[in-house]
Amino acid sequence: MVSKSQIKLITSLEQKKARTKNKLFIVEGIKGITEILTSNYKLDSLYTTEEIFDVPASKTNLIKEADLKKISRLKTPQTAVALFKVPEVKTPDLNGLIIALDGVRDPGNLGTIIRLCDWFGVKTLLCSKDTVDCYNPKVVQASMGSITRVRVVYLDLSQVIKDNPEIPVMGTFLEGENLYEANFPSSGILVLGNEANGISRELERLVSRKLNIPQFGDSQNTESLNVATATAVILGEFRRRENY
Amino acid sequence: MVSKSQIKLITSLEQKKARTKNKLFIVEGIKGITEILTSNYKLDSLYTTEEIFDVPASKTNLIKEADLKKISRLKTPQTAVALFKVPEVKTPDLNGLIIALDGVRDPGNLGTIIRLCDWFGVKTLLCSKDTVDCYNPKVVQASMGSITRVRVVYLDLSQVIKDNPEIPVMGTFLEGENLYEANFPSSGILVLGNEANGISRELERLVSRKLNIPQFGDSQNTESLNVATATAVILGEFRRRENY
Numbered sequence: 001m002v003s004k005s006q007i008k009l010i011t012s013l014e015q016k017k018a019r020t021k022n023k024l025f026i027v028e029g030i031k032g033i034t035e036i037l038t039s040n041y042k043l044d045s046l047y048t049t050e051e052i053f054d055v056p057a058s059k060t061n062l063i064k065e066a067d068l069k070k071i072s073r074l075k076t077p078q079t080a081v082a083l084f085k086v087p088e089v090k091t092p093d094l095n096g097l098i099i100a101l102d103g104v105r106d107p108g109n110l111g112t113i114i115r116l117c118d119w120f121g122v123k124t125l126l127c128s129k130d131t132v133d134c135y136n137p138k139v140v141q142a143s144m145g146s147i148t149r150v151r152v153v154y155l156d157l158s159q160v161i162k163d164n165p166e167i168p169v170m171g172t173f174l175e176g177e178n179l180y181e182a183n184f185p186s187s188g189i190l191v192l193g194n195e196a197n198g199i200s201r202e203l204e205r206l207v208s209r210k211l212n213i214p215q216f217g218d219s220q221n222t223e224s225l226n227v228a229t230a231t232a233v234i235l236g237e238f239r240r241r242e243n244y
Numbered sequence: 245m246v247s248k249s250q251i252k253l254i255t256s257l258e259q260k261k262a263r264t265k266n267k268l269f270i271v272e273g274i275k276g277i278t279e280i281l282t283s284n285y286k287l288d289s290l291y292t293t294e295e296i297f298d299v300p301a302s303k304t305n306l307i308k309e310a311d312l313k314k315i316s317r318l319k320t321p322q323t324a325v326a327l328f329k330v331p332e333v334k335t336p337d338l339n340g341l342i343i344a345l346d347g348v349r350d351p352g353n354l355g356t357i358i359r360l361c362d363w364f365g366v367k368t369l370l371c372s373k374d375t376v377d378c379y380n381p382k383v384v385q386a387s388m389g390s391i392t393r394v395r396v397v398y399l400d401l402s403q404v405i406k407d408n409p410e411i412p413v414m415g416t417f418l419e420g421e422n423l424y425e426a427n428f429p430s431s432g433i434l435v436l437g438n439e440a441n442g443i444s445r446e447l448e449r450l451v452s453r454k455l456n457i458p459q460f461g462d463s464q465n466t467e468s469l470n471v472a473t474a475t476a477v478i479l480g481e482f483r484r485r486e487n488y
Contacts, residue, residue, distance in 0.1 A: 035465065108352070112473060119469055121460035144467040180488040216365035216483045221279065223388040225363055225476070229356060232469070232476035239460045240481070244424040 002047060002067040010047070010071040010081065016133045023086045025135035029078035035145030041084045047071060048080035073137060086135055092124045092153040094164060096187050097238055100126040100157050102203050103194035104227055107132050111142020112228040113192075118146035120235040125152045126160060126189070161189065161206045169207050171199050172230060176210035179237055184209050186242040190234065192227050246291060246311040254291070254315040254325060260377045267330045269379035273322035279389030285328045291315060292324035317381060330379055336368045336397040338408060340431050341482055344370040344401050346447050347438035348471055351376050355386020356472040357436075362390035364479040369396045370404060370433070405433065405450045413451050415443050416474060420454035423481055428453050430486040434478065436471050 002010075012018035013026045024044055027033050033053065037043065046053060047061045049068055068077045092098075099122050104110055110132050117125050132139060134152040143150075161169055168188030176182075191207060193199035199207065213225060213233050225233070246254075256262035257270045268288055271277050277297065281287065290297060291305045293312055312321045336342075343366055348354055354376050361369050376383060378396040387394075405413055412432035420426075435451060437443035443451065457469060457477050469477070 038465065112470065115467065115470065116473060118461050118463065118466045119457075119459055121462065145465060146467070149461070149463050149466070178488075180484045213363075213480070214483075215363055216487070217362050217393070218365065219362065219393050221282065221389060222362045222393070223359065223390070226356065226359065229360060229473060229476040232473040233480040236457070236477040236480055237484070239458075240424045243460070244422075 002061065002063055002071060006047075007070050010083065011073075013083070014073055014137060016136070019086060019133065019135050024083045025086055025140065026073075026137050027082045027084060027140055028072060028074060028080070028137070029141075030080060032141060032145070033080055033082045036082070036084055036148055039145075039148030041087065041148055044083040044085055046080060046082045050079055053080070089153060090151055092126060092151065092155070092160070094124065094160075094167060094189075096124075097122055098124045098126060098187075098189045099231065099235075100128075100160075100189050100191045101131045101227075102128045102157060102191055102199050103197070104131045104192070106195055107136045107138035108142050109195065109226070109228045110134060110136075111139040111144075111147075113231050114139070114143040114150050114152065115146040116228070116231050116235055117150045118143075120239055122235065123151055125150050126157060127152060127154045128157050129154055157191070158202055158206060161203075168209065170209040170211055171204070171207035172212060172234065173199065173204070173207075173210040174212060174224060176212035178214050179211050179234060180214065182209070182211055184211065186238060190238075192231055195227055246305065246307055246315060250291075251314050254327065255317075257327070258317055258381060260380070263330060263377065263379050268327045269330055269384065270317075270381050271326045271328060271384055272316060272318060272324070272381070273385075274324060276385060276389065277324055277326045280326070280328055280392055283389075283392035285331065285392055288327040288329055290324060290326045294323055297324070333397060334395055336370060336395065336399070336404070338368065338404075338411060338433075340368075341366055342368045342370060342431075342433045343475065343479075344372075344404075344433050344435045345375045345471075346372045346401060346435055346443050347441070348375045348436070350439055351380045351382035352386050353439065353470070353472045354378060354380075355383040355388075355391075357475050358383070358387040358394050358396065359390040360472070360475050360479055361394045362387075364483055366479065367395055369394050370401060371396060371398045372401045373398055401435070402446055402450060405447075412453065414453040414455055415448070415451035416456060416478065417443065417448070417451075417454040418456060418468060420456035422458050423455050423478060424458065426453070426455055428455065430482060434482075436475055439471055
């Protein structure tokens with residue numbers, strides 16, 4: 001059984017306000033839940049139609065398919081829904097290469113970028129306060145467990161940059177230097193901007209190295225790369241230079 | 245006004261079967277429609293709540309918001325829905341660098357890869373017959389107009405490779421050579437596989453150069469890169485080597 005108040009709580013967690021208030025976030029499906037269970041994240045409660053998780057009975061609610069449908073945000077619910085505790089915000093580690101996102105709004109993009117950070121060994125991801133919340137269920141899903149391994153910190157990006165004048169700040173701009181020809185440090189803060197508007201004017205003034213992924217196709221109508229695929233190309237090039 | 249039979253036709257075009265039968269596909273929204281109108285694609289008919297397109301009156305249906313809702317697949321319909329003619333299948337141009345997709349199922353991934361091909365100057369995209377249809381509305385949307393500039397051809401990938409033994413065939417595999425250390429030709433066919441299962445066994449036997457994007461993070465739990473972000477990293481490296 002799932003009580004009405006439980007349904008209300010769980011479904012409310014699609015909203016950031018409710019996640020902030022309750023310090024909880026939702027994960028759905030066997031694979032996603034298992035990944036987060038093996039991390040340092042703390043389980044609050046599990047709602048499942050099958051007893052297949054290694055979770056104390058006190059935290060497990062065995063439920064029927066019909067109840068799962070009431071608490072799932074998916075069209076085809078996947079066995080279980082778990083609530084995990086949102087961890088305390090940590091101080092960002094500003095060593096090495098750091099990605100900073102300025103106003104990224106699409107949950108799929110943020111999830112993909114978190115997964116890229118994990119693969120390319122970027123331990124800290126700084127997000128402006130208007131970047132989509134990393135505990136949004138779509139972000140958690142798209143990150144494929146990488147959210148537990150990348151430290152995502154929301155803060156005032158301009159302030160961090162001003163407070164750490166020794167850290168080089170790079171960013172992607174259409175008028176930037178060719179990524180493959182420019183000289184740039186292998187560590188520092190790399191800023192990527194909003195899907196439609198790029199990096200904000202305020203932050204642009206703080207970027208000392210402007211970079212651009214050159215276009216190899218010849219059409220003038222081609223849209224610039226999506227922020228997540230641009231991140232992939234740039235991280236590849238940073239790590240290649242550092243290691244090969 | 246939109247007649248019942250028009251509504252039936254338009255909504256049916258979400259299905260591949262109906263697209264194949266009617267040789268039509270849907271595009272929604274001002275930006276998407278304008279992009280395709282400026283290409284060689286032929287407009288069949290336009291349904292719009294505002295007369296803002298440069299389209300002959302004979303093909304324009306000025307409709308009400310309520311009618312737009314009936315024909316749109318979006319929660320928040322965007323001014324217009326257009327039907328375009330699916331172009332005749334062309335013979336693939338096998339010169340230069342070619343991407344081949346083996347069973348990519350996610351429309352967002354295919355759309356993103358088409359957009360990447362456009363940016364990186366890859367003119368031909370070969371798709372196995374079980375790859376998602378490129379005229380799926382989600383693919384068209386994610387490709388951001390690039391679908392009109394990249395030649396997407398569905399065929400038997402094994403057969404093409406066997407018929408063209410002089411073309412080098414590369415592919416991504418977890419056990420492949422490090423992308424940044426391997427020597428590989430700058431042109432040829434680069435195969436990318438299905439989201440869950442990678443490249444099929446049959447095709448694997450035909451790949452002469454296996455490549456891998458090395459992992460720089462240290463976690464053993466990290467999921468391998470998504471097929472679209474992997475394509476981004478690899479295309480960047482191919483073009484860098486060729487040009488810089």
